[in-house]
Amino acid sequence: MAETRFEICLDEVLRREGGYADHPADPGGATNMGITRRTLARWRGVSPLPALDKSEVRNLTRAEAAQIYRAEYWARSRAGALPVGLDLALFDFAVNSGPTRAVMTLQRLLEVPADGVIGPVTFAAVRERAALTGIASMIDALCDWRLDFLEGLTTYAVFGRGWRKRVAAIREAAHAMAGESLPQNLQPHSWSSLMNALSGYRTYIVAAFMLLAGLAQIAGVELPALDGQSAGQLIMEAIAFIFLRKGIATQARGV
Numbered sequence: 001m002a003e004t005r006f007e008i009c010l011d012e013v014l015r016r017e018g019g020y021a022d023h024p025a026d027p028g029g030a031t032n033m034g035i036t037r038r039t040l041a042r043w044r045g046v047s048p049l050p051a052l053d054k055s056e057v058r059n060l061t062r063a064e065a066a067q068i069y070r071a072e073y074w075a076r077s078r079a080g081a082l083p084v085g086l087d088l089a090l091f092d093f094a095v096n097s098g099p100t101r102a103v104m105t106l107q108r109l110l111e112v113p114a115d116g117v118i119g120p121v122t123f124a125a126v127r128e129r130a131a132l133t134g135i136a137s138m139i140d141a142l143c144d145w146r147l148d149f150l151e152g153l154t155t156y157a158v159f160g161r162g163w164r165k166r167v168a169a170i171r172e173a174a175h176a177m178a179g180e181s182l183p184q185n186l187q188p189h190s191w192s193s194l195m196n197a198l199s200g201y202r203t204y205i206v207a208a209f210m211l212l213a214g215l216a217q218i219a220g221v222e223l224p225a226l227d228g229q230s231a232g233q234l235i236m237e238a239i240a241f242i243f244l245r246k247g248i249a250t251q252a253r254g255v
Helices: 005-017 037-044 054-058 062-077 086-097 099-110 120-133 135-151 156-178 191-197 202-218 231-253
Strands: none
Touching: 005 062, 005 086, 005 156, 037 054, 037 062, 062 086, 062 099, 086 099, 086 135, 086 156, 099 120, 099 135, 120 135, 135 156
8 A cells, every 4th residue: 555645754754753762951851753751641631741651652652653643743734735845844843843833934934824724825825836936945945944943942052953954854855755856056145045035025126136137138148146047937937926926915915
């Protein structure tokens, strides 16, 4: 039987989580396969927390862990309804930092109301952004925003190196799933990165710049910094960018 998207993504998550650990600096305490003692107690309906012995965390089976992941992270983040690749990026973010935070981060980068619940408006924004920049750009943006959040945590000094490696590995796996390889050069000021970083009214300025750049190329001015795009491509993408961006803004206002 072919694996489901959940099973495929879960395999990737569990590769990053490892086995039992009880690091004194980890606020989650005893953890196994990424499932904390508190999460397991809540799942089993055990209260208060000390009533669940740490040995129960150590002896957690993969089957039960998978049930918890499916119900508490995959379903709650609605990752299964997202494009392939983006589903993994959001799911792993949800596992690492909570489904509400992961969803709200996705919503903020899509410029829709960040209520922590993925619904029609968010799905519409995902479709618009995918048509505009592709799935890979959303994966990159979500991973970048995730790193920004992690870097602000007080425990980053202890766990930061591992978190960065994890996000990098998930980014790479998500790109592969989406059928798009990682760019050879991830320069912070490259054209594609600039397009992902800008938002609101500034996106129209970028579109106008693309239009002018296209006209400049028609006039014989070479602009190698724009990834070798032809004049026609720049002009068409500028027009599409304006109209698709307006569609995202309209969805965000609920019009």
